Amino acid sequence: MALTDILPPADWMQRPGLDRLADALDADAGAARYVGGAVRDTLLGLDVSDIDVATIHPPQEVVRRLEAAGIKAVPTGIAHGTITAVADGTVVEVTTLRRDVATDGRHAEVAFTDDWQADAARRDFTMNALYADMRSHRLHDYFDGIADLNAGRVRFIGDPLRRIAEDHLRILRFFRFLARFGDAPDAEGLSACIDRANDLMALSRERIADELLKLLVARDAVDVMRLMVGHGIWTPVLPEIDAAAVERLAALAAGEAAAGIAPDPIRRLAALLDTGNAESVTARLKLSNAHRKRIATALGRNDARQAQETGYRLGVEGAIDQLLLAGEPEAAASLIGWTRPALPLSGGALVARGLARGPDVAKALRLVEDRWIAEGFPGAARTGAIADDVVAQALRATSIA
Structure with missing residues (x-):
């Protein structure tokens, strides 16, 4: 991937409703841009599933504009500035630009802003703070995220220790993004994650599980898990994850x-x-x-x-x-x-062959099933022959008793 000023063409850009959304948010005047994963993954040539848009418009204004344009607006996270827009079947998360007011390591109190760089500065890694105009696809990169993407470098925006203090989950996100996109760990970021690994104890186990499961299917999951175990990252919360x-x-x-x-x-x-x-x-x-x-x-x-x-x-x-x-x-x-086959015979067929209703039928049916499996799941004719044999043996045993 070469450094570029324009987001390359991609299939997701042709999804229905995106032009209507751009018009509704006044994107041509610079009021809305694509952001985050869609921009990052397009630069990497990866498929894009989720589309996110950032806008200078306050949440209620976003709702008003969408409804005026006939676009469904769902207030999924309106308190935090996020509206889900559904335009011609295309789902887009639209979020007002934000800046952090206060953080406690788990949650952030935010204020809305119209400052694009302030919004970028509150994001975790440089590769996630990339924006692209909705129509011209011109890129906006405030923290050298494109260079980091080219280098396979997962790098915190600003001081890593401070970013981890704002949200402890960023420790696990650092390693997940390293497993998915990285070539080698950023030394400063890795050092901060090692130093603050005990902060993971403050997180809910659900958030930890979510990040772990995502990490485990990333491209370099095994090598990154070795790195994490070698530096004791999991020890405070999941000591069971060891070298073995x-x-x-x-x-x-x-x-x-x-x-x-x-x-x-x-x-x-x-x-x-x-x-x-x-x-x-x-x-x-x-x-x-x-x-x-x-x-x-x-x-x-x-x-x-x-x-x-x-x-x-x-x-x-x-x-x-x-x-x-x-x-x-x-x-x-x-x-x-x-495809798992079905046994072509029922307990009623055994009763019809002379077995009395009751526990003997269930026992005989299990014997028929075991032989049917052992013979490779034969058809109805052979299964019937197996049933004849099992029932005959059962009746002989009953008469002897």
């Missing part, structure tokens, strides 16, 4: 790559844990019950002899997780696109 845990993560990442399976944050978190600490860590991070169950399944063991049997008993997702964590990428890959 990172090596398990490295093995999983290699297995995912070998199997052609995309990285998954919950699976990768499971790799960092073990059966002895998974329950306590997932509870501490306040993961959903579904995610906690998935991690428990991934770390479990079963007696299946083949990949499809594992897939049948655990479900495809659970089987892929477990096989990858067990170091069996080829077996995991064999389940890509595989």
Whole structure:
């Protein structure tokens, strides 16, 4: 990527409604600009999902202008200056320029402003403080963010220690952005994160979990996690993430790559844990019950002899997780696109063959299912033959008894 004054063309710029939004916010007069991730990722040639716009207009004026233009305005974060605009199906977050008034390491009290550089100065990293005019796409770079982006350098705006004091989550964001975009850590930023790692204890575990899960699927997640463990970043809040845990993560990442399976944050978190600490860590991070169950399944063991049997008993997702964590990428890959079959026989079919209703039917059905799985999920005719045999054995056992 070369230094540039103009944001290169990208598909997201053609989304319907953006021209109407630019008109409504008087962007041609410099009152609104694209900002943040959309600008950064376009410069890197990456796909853009979310679009953010910054504007000098106060929130209520933004609402008035959008409604006058027939654009839906949703006051999602109006107290902090953010309005969600929905124009012809395109969703854009529109936020009034802000400056920090007070911070406590977790939350910031802000005031609205019309000063673009003041708004840029309150952002965390130089690569996130890039703006582009909505129509000409001319870039505005107040803190050499483009140069840092070219160098793969994640650099705090201003004094790193002060920026971390404003919001402790910036420690984890520093490493997440390093894993996604960086080539080498900025020395001053890394030093500040190491010095202030204990500040992470003041954060909610939900915020920590959110950043960790995002980091785990970033491009250089393994190397950055090694860096964090080596400098004790996780020790204050997640001491379970140690060198051995990172090596398990490295093995999983290699297995995912070998199997052609995309990285998954919950699976990768499971790799960092073990059966002895998974329950306590997932509870501490306040993961959903579904995610906690998935991690428990991934770390479990079963007696299946083949990949499809594992897939049948655990479900495809659970089987892929477990096989990858067990170091069996080829077996995991064999389940890509595989659909769990349904047993082509019911308990009623066993009753029709002569079994009395009751617990014997359920027991016999399990035996039929086990043999059906072992034979590779045969069709209805073969399954019926298996059922005949199982029922015959059950009836003989009953008569002998």
